[in-house]
Amino acid sequence: MASLDNGMSMMDVPTFWQYIVKGAILLLAVWMDTATRRRV
DSSP states (O other): OHHHHHHHHTTOOOOOHHHHHHHHHHHHHHHHHHHHHHHH
């Protein structure tokens, strides 16, 4: 997550969009984790 944050800062991505991207990735990770746990 820190690498993503640093990369977006280097690319001058506005702070608002940085929060949106990080939140979306976090939600995707949680969704994938719960989806794989249900299959087992």
